[in-house]
Amino acid sequence: MLNSLAITKKLIQQKYPPFEYTVFHDTPVTLLKKPLSECKLALVTTGGLHLKTDKPFDTKYLPGDCSYRKLPSDVKHDDIMVSHESYDHKFINEDLNCVFPIDRMREYVKEGKIKSLSEEHYSFMGHIFETGPLIENSRTVGKRLKELGVDIAFLTPT
Amino acid sequence: MARGIEESGISTVCVTFRRDIIELTRPPRILSLKFSVGKPLGNPGDKTTQRGIIEAGFDLLQRSINDITIVELPFRLKKFGIF
Numbered sequence: 001m002l003n004s005l006a007i008t009k010k011l012i013q014q015k016y017p018p019f020e021y022t023v024f025h026d027t028p029v030t031l032l033k034k035p036l037s038e039c040k041l042a043l044v045t046t047g048g049l050h051l052k053t054d055k056p057f058d059t060k061y062l063p064g065d066c067s068y069r070k071l072p073s074d075v076k077h078d079d080i081m082v083s084h085e086s087y088d089h090k091f092i093n094e095d096l097n098c099v100f101p102i103d104r105m106r107e108y109v110k111e112g113k114i115k116s117l118s119e120e121h122y123s124f125m126g127h128i129f130e131t132g133p134l135i136e137n138s139r140t141v142g143k144r145l146k147e148l149g150v151d152i153a154f155l156t157p158t
Numbered sequence: 159m160a161r162g163i164e165e166s167g168i169s170t171v172c173v174t175f176r177r178d179i180i181e182l183t184r185p186p187r188i189l190s191l192k193f194s195v196g197k198p199l200g201n202p203g204d205k206t207t208q209r210g211i212i213e214a215g216f217d218l219l220q221r222s223i224n225d226i227t228i229v230e231l232p233f234r235l236k237k238f239g240i241f
Contacts, residue, residue, distance in 0.1 A: 154171055
């Protein structure tokens with residue numbers, strides 16, 4: 001019997017030949033160098049979120065839209081929309097924190113568990129079949145977050 | 159995604175409900191859940207579960223481990239409408 005990964009891979013290969021999963025054999029690690037209570041945190045999601053005033057992701061481009069959108073730290077649920085079409089939006093429509101836990105992180109800042117939130121958070125699309133540009137863009141976002149003094153990125157899928 | 163950010167000198171922690179796929183890309187800190195697409199941190203309004211997942215991430219971030227670490231979290235979804 002095929003496991004779930006093999007089934008997913010087979011289905012994707014039928015639709016997008018010659019798709020192959022991106023595989024890495026190493027793990028880059030940045031260890032936390034200070035206590036959590038002194039850390040600045042950013043959220044990064046692949047939920048396809050963006051500001052209503054921002055350009056939507058391109059959901060028609062089959063290899064996948066590898067671009068990203070910036071979400072300001074004071075973003076409100078009503079400011080956000082989702083252009084990712086590969087998941088049901090009913091949960092995130094009810095509670096943004098299902099995918100983008102900004103309210104929970106604000107609570108942790110108030111409680112002193114973490115020091116602060118980044119001025120910028122970032123959103124990418126999921127369902128990417130050509131991941132080369134995505135890896136480059138994640139480095140660009142990483143450099144930007146580093147410039148902002150971010151210590152931790154909390155990553156959420158959809 | 160975590161790779162590029164981690165290479166920039168920022169510590170990452172990833173939430174996933176597809177352990178089979180994320181193991182291929184080997185980010186350093188993984189919180190694995192049995193949740194479904196559209197609600198990786200649980201049901202709408204379930205602050206307890208959301209906080210439980212995030213705090214598991216905080217705990218993982220404070221450990222000095224120089225390789226991939228996967229934590230299977232025990233949270234389960236309570237029934238929420240039709241899904």
